[in-house]
Amino acid sequence: xxxxxxxxxxxxxEEIIEDLEEGVLELEVQPKKRSLIDRIFRDMxxxxxxxxxxxxxxxxxxxxxxxxxxxxxxxxxIVCSPEMASLLLSxxxxxxxxxxxxxxxxxVNQELIDQTLVQLKEFESNAGKPSATPTAEKTxxxxxxxxxxxxxxxxxKKIVEEKSPPQEEKTAESEKTEEQVxxxxxxxxxxxxxxxxxxxxxxxxxxxxxxxxxxxLKDLKELGDLDIIAxxxxxxxxxxxxxxxxxxxxxxKLVTTRPAEEIENIMIFFQDEKNEVKFELxxxxxxxxxxxxxxxxxxxxxxxxxxxxxxxxxxAEKLAEKQATVxxxxxxxxxIVAEKVVEKITEDPAIEIAEEAVSTEEEPKAAVTPAPPxxxxxxxxxxxxxxxxxxxxxxxxxxxLDKLQNLVGETVINQARLHRLSDRIMEMxxxxxxxxxxxxxxxxxxxxxxxxxxxQVRMIPVGSILNNMKRTVRxxxxxxxxxxxxxxxxxxxxxxxxxxxxxxxxxVHLVRNSMDHGIEDSETRVKNGKDPTGTISLKASQxxxxxxxxxxxxxxxxxxxxxxDSAVSKGFINDTDELTEDEIYKLxxxxxxxxxxxxxxxxxxxxxxxxxxxxxxALLGTIEIKSELNKGTSTKLKLPLxxxxxxxxxxxxxxxxxxxxxxxxxxxxxxxxxxxxxxxNKGELVEIRGEYIPMLRLHERLNIKPxxxxxxxxxxxxxxxxNHKQCLFVDEIVDQGPVVIKSMEDNFIQVPGIAGATILGxxxxxxxxxxxxxxx
Amino acid sequence: xxxxxxxxxxxxxxxSDEDMEDMSLxxxxxxxxxxxxxxxxxxxxxxxxxxxxxxxxxxxxLTRIPGMPDYIIGMFNLRGLVIPVMDLREKFKMSGxxxxxxxxxxxxxxxxxxxxxxxxxxxxxxxxxEEDIQETTELAVNVDTKFIKGxxxxxxxxxxxLDIDYLLSKAEFDTLLEEDxxx
Numbered sequence: 001x002x003x004x005x006x007x008x009x010x011x012x013x014e015e016i017i018e019d020l021e022e023g024v025l026e027l028e029v030q031p032k033k034r035s036l037i038d039r040i041f042r043d044m045x046x047x048x049x050x051x052x053x054x055x056x057x058x059x060x061x062x063x064x065x066x067x068x069x070x071x072x073x074x075x076x077x078i079v080c081s082p083e084m085a086s087l088l089l090s091x092x093x094x095x096x097x098x099x100x101x102x103x104x105x106x107x108v109n110q111e112l113i114d115q116t117l118v119q120l121k122e123f124e125s126n127a128g129k130p131s132a133t134p135t136a137e138k139t140x141x142x143x144x145x146x147x148x149x150x151x152x153x154x155x156x157k158k159i160v161e162e163k164s165p166p167q168e169e170k171t172a173e174s175e176k177t178e179e180q181v182x183x184x185x186x187x188x189x190x191x192x193x194x195x196x197x198x199x200x201x202x203x204x205x206x207x208x209x210x211x212x213x214x215x216x217l218k219d220l221k222e223l224g225d226l227d228i229i230a231x232x233x234x235x236x237x238x239x240x241x242x243x244x245x246x247x248x249x250x251x252x253k254l255v256t257t258r259p260a261e262e263i264e265n266i267m268i269f270f271q272d273e274k275n276e277v278k279f280e281l282x283x284x285x286x287x288x289x290x291x292x293x294x295x296x297x298x299x300x301x302x303x304x305x306x307x308x309x310x311x312x313x314x315x316a317e318k319l320a321e322k323q324a325t326v327x328x329x330x331x332x333x334x335x336i337v338a339e340k341v342v343e344k345i346t347e348d349p350a351i352e353i354a355e356e357a358v359s360t361e362e363e364p365k366a367a368v369t370p371a372p373p374x375x376x377x378x379x380x381x382x383x384x385x386x387x388x389x390x391x392x393x394x395x396x397x398x399x400x401l402d403k404l405q406n407l408v409g410e411t412v413i414n415q416a417r418l419h420r421l422s423d424r425i426m427e428m429x430x431x432x433x434x435x436x437x438x439x440x441x442x443x444x445x446x447x448x449x450x451x452x453x454x455x456q457v458r459m460i461p462v463g464s465i466l467n468n469m470k471r472t473v474r475x476x477x478x479x480x481x482x483x484x485x486x487x488x489x490x491x492x493x494x495x496x497x498x499x500x501x502x503x504x505x506x507x508v509h510l511v512r513n514s515m516d517h518g519i520e521d522s523e524t525r526v527k528n529g530k531d532p533t534g535t536i537s538l539k540a541s542q543x544x545x546x547x548x549x550x551x552x553x554x555x556x557x558x559x560x561x562x563x564x565d566s567a568v569s570k571g572f573i574n575d576t577d578e579l580t581e582d583e584i585y586k587l588x589x590x591x592x593x594x595x596x597x598x599x600x601x602x603x604x605x606x607x608x609x610x611x612x613x614x615x616x617x618a619l620l621g622t623i624e625i626k627s628e629l630n631k632g633t634s635t636k637l638k639l640p641l642x643x644x645x646x647x648x649x650x651x652x653x654x655x656x657x658x659x660x661x662x663x664x665x666x667x668x669x670x671x672x673x674x675x676x677x678x679x680x681n682k683g684e685l686v687e688i689r690g691e692y693i694p695m696l697r698l699h700e701r702l703n704i705k706p707x708x709x710x711x712x713x714x715x716x717x718x719x720x721x722x723n724h725k726q727c728l729f730v731d732e733i734v735d736q737g738p739v740v741i742k743s744m745e746d747n748f749i750q751v752p753g754i755a756g757a758t759i760l761g762x763x764x765x766x767x768x769x770x771x772x773x774x775x776x
Numbered sequence: 777x778x779x780x781x782x783x784x785x786x787x788x789x790x791x792s793d794e795d796m797e798d799m800s801l802x803x804x805x806x807x808x809x810x811x812x813x814x815x816x817x818x819x820x821x822x823x824x825x826x827x828x829x830x831x832x833x834x835x836x837x838l839t840r841i842p843g844m845p846d847y848i849i850g851m852f853n854l855r856g857l858v859i860p861v862m863d864l865r866e867k868f869k870m871s872g873x874x875x876x877x878x879x880x881x882x883x884x885x886x887x888x889x890x891x892x893x894x895x896x897x898x899x900x901x902x903x904x905x906e907e908d909i910q911e912t913t914e915l916a917v918n919v920d921t922k923f924i925k926g927x928x929x930x931x932x933x934x935x936x937x938l939d940i941d942y943l944l945s946k947a948e949f950d951t952l953l954e955e956d957x958x959x
Contacts, residue, residue: 410856656839702842747889748851748860749949751841757851757858764837764852765858 009054010099011395017099018464021092025470028085035258037080038222040088041070042265044271047095059098065120066091078124086478087123089471090116193224193257195282201249203274208244208261211270216277217250219266224256253282269697398497401458405644408451409740409759415440416446416761455496455642462540462547463491465504469511469538476515481532483522484515490540495547496642497684499619503549503639506612510551510635511536513609518555518633528630530554545647547639554632556627560584582723585625589613589722617772620646620755621662622722648739648758650766651717651730654704659758661737664771666718666725668733673712686716686727693718695727696774701753705729721775728774735761741768808905811928813935814882814895814910817870821895822902822935829890833899835861838877844952849894859883861892862944868920886944902935904928909937 020043027036044067051060066088072078094116097109198220203211220226228250235247254263263279270277280743422440426433466488473486495503519525519534526532531554539550560581567587568575579587591610616623621639640646640663647662677685677692685692695716699706708714708731716727739758744751755770798874811822838850838861847866860883881892910927925939942948 296936406856413856481855704842742858744858747858747891748841749946749952752843752953754842759853759856759858762837763853765839765853767839767841 003054006054006102008395009050009056010102012050013047013095013099016046017092017095018468019043020095021089021471022467024085024088024092025474027080027088028082028474031080031082031085034074034584035262037070037073038262039265041067041074044070056098056102058108059095059102062091062094062098062117065117069120069124072124084123087116087119089474090119193255194260196254196256196260196263196279196280197282198250198252198254199276200252200270201276202246202270203272204245204247206246206275213246213250214271216266216270217252220252220254220263223258223262223266224254226252226254238578254279264267338576339487398458401454403741405454405458407449408454411447412448412451412740413759413761413763414564415444417763419444419479420761449646455644458496458498458642458644459494459708460500461492462495462500462503462549463488463493464540465500465507466491466540467506469507472508472511473515473536476512478517481521482515482519483537484519485533487535487537488539489537493540493547494641495639496644499547499639499641502619503613503637506637507538507549507551507613509608509612514551514553514555514633516551518557520556526554542641545641547641549637549639550634551637552632552634557629557631557633558585558588558627559629560627563587582624585627586723588625589623619643620663622663624722643741645738645740646768648737648768649717649733650735650737650739650760651698651715651728652707652732652734653699653702653730654706656704657703657734657760657764658698658702659768660717660728661764661768661771662736664719664721666720668715668717670713670715671711686711688718688727691725693725693727695729696731699729699731701774719771719775721772724775726771726775739766739768777810792846809909810901810903811935811937812882812898813900814880814898816864816868816895820899820933820935821938822904823882823938823940825901827884827886827940829885832881832883832892834879834881834894836897848952852892853885854890854892858892859890859892861894865894867943868923883945884940886941887946887953889944891944896932902928902930904930904935 010414020040023036023040023043026034027040030036035256041550044063048060048063048067051057051063069078069084069087073080073084078084094109094113097112100106101108107724200213200216203209206213217226217228229252230248232248234249235241241247256263260279260281264427267277269281330578343495352398418440419437422433422436425436470486471485471489476482477484514536515534519536520528520530523533525534534553536551536553536554539548539552541548563584564573564579564587567573567584567590572587572590573579588609589612613623616639619639620635620643624636624638625633626636627633649662649665650657650659652658669686671686671688675687676695677687679685682694684695686695687693699709711727713728714729714731715733716729717733719726719728739760741756741758743756744754751767753770753773754767756768757765758768760766792956806906810825812825812828813822815821832854833930835852835854838852840850841848841860847863849859849863849866853859879894879896880898881894882898883890885891908929910929923939923943925937928935928937
């Protein structure tokens, strides 16, 4: 895929699909939530539009079908139901198939696409009559239909009075005669009505670019009651008027029950450097006439117009004044003009009423009431809450970040060299050395800060993949008839993007295991005195430089005895072996242990835990299982915040420095001869405080000639992986500190026993030992 | 019908990268290729200059990789990248020593991997026409013919074209691990 536009499109759609999926899953639970339908509709619409632009006509058409469906739902022609949610979920799979095709070439899954379209047709024809859907009736019974449409008086010709949303109109017209057609949205009378003041100013050239302010106004009016004033100030004389330019700008007041994000969501399409589209909270009581008292508008309209002509100079003066007192660069001439207009209006006695009404609250003053020029406009505060986020983030490929990180890593290494150099200079010239050292240390701070910041940039909330599990659980529950609830906690915990992405696979596996083998069917659960609905909870949290992800279910648990017996019958252990409970659970990770159906039945644990373990270890993490019979099972993943940097212990073996992840190191010591035992067929053991730990002579394993031949001369480092301990005999410990991990595979291959490479302070490469493989 | 058409259209656009690369190589050979030539033992070798990232002198600190055969002489730090170095003399089992101090490392890029190759010295950049390149079947050289793509004859010399893509292919690297096991 060499087309950057297409690439960007795919990335964008991927994001939208995620939002879509989340929205649909919510819709399944709250099918009567209008804001959800709107959100899904918007997502579909965006996909359609984008697909059209990159000439993916099939995809555009596909999205169009579903957009239509949602449009009908919005208009109340179709009542949303869980079936519709299912249909929309399959459409998401359809979209994914299209994306795969675009990304990798080949064909879309035409079968899937056709199937969903057939389902869509069926659904549309069945659901044509809303009363056919039982859920719709139920909700209607509970909540008697309220007619939401407000009949605002529209006495004045000059005012652009926006009508209420179409479906509300319908309910108003057909009140009580056609009850079944009315759709009552759960969230429409939810919460307080809030008023917002909107400031809509567009690029003069906007129409030529294919956009139109009316589109925005139309979208906005669907949110609630919208009153608009058009500002004619810039309107040129007729002979100079270019009909393809935009000469007007608008102020509006929107009274809505919807959250501010929805306004933001609509406006976001119109926000760019040339358009000035924003809104702020007007804490006027919604029933207050405010902008809606129309007599005022007329005056404002006329006076405003005149005054702008007259007051140009004064405006310029004000502007200068404001820029002097308010360092905030955001104050633009237009804003002052707006204030100016209102200021003039207030001279009219009729307007004072309005001003009073509006200014009873503090925040919204700026746009409507005159703000004292000496005070910074309070709207800045309001902006923080409802603010414009459109240009606050940019999309960067992970590639660029990798490069940046490499460069910083290099700088860190050079910094260490510089440090050594200044030490040497110090020996020759103490004064000069001191000066240089001072500088080197200052620089060091910035370099480390830089390194830290770059790592921060790579962090993304783990919530995105936890939320993906919702779909997994939902699909499984629908198929299996088990009742399962998914709880998610700590979704805002941040992890390196690469770690997060690679966590997805193991997570799906573990959640499936919990659903498949952990959670019992409702009947059994009730019999055992449990809630018929099983719960799986995903918890993420940060602990001392690691992220802990826990997958917990309240299912039947695993019987350690069953595992033990099974392991004996498979020949993994002897029945005379004495294992602790932890050790028994560890058997589950043995390759081949769980692949037989027999074991699955006995242990209640699924296939391929060894794969999960391998994946987690590849992320330099650890995995632990704990279980209690009939209470449930908990799997704990401990992951480093980032793959890029770990704390390492540098050890020396025959003049070659290796790095051991500090996470794996328990302790290090120089054993006395009596601590070392040789046992036939089991090699050497080191006795540490009564515990016998097997010892590996690292130099033998790495095929290096060591400095010391016996551990009593050198050192042993006790490392631990999962529950297994191992002593590594090394020459000495050289250093300890953070190391930047480089993948061996980037330029070479995965080498057994080596987890990665790093660059030491002297610029040399040091290999990071793969403790997992050394321990086993 | 309409569906089919658009599919075909996309199908032709989405030619895989490899296809495209093969085609472009084909083209460059039909017209000629720019080669970097180097000395190894008593012979002159060449490889497509487009594969060469840079030339460096032998690095100070090379770290041996445990468990790797002798011709993988270690890894070093090239401005933050960790790059393996393959000793071509050793790889091609050539006799004669006196290497390293004066040898040069050619950093090549194959399949997105940067790999260093030690050679005795780098001599020239030459342009050879396609008709001057001969497929190898009966070559009297010291190197295993599977690593050789052909021979280019210029006015006064013969340059052996190294099949760098094969030499540094994933399949070849995978044999490293097998050799390790055999040992």
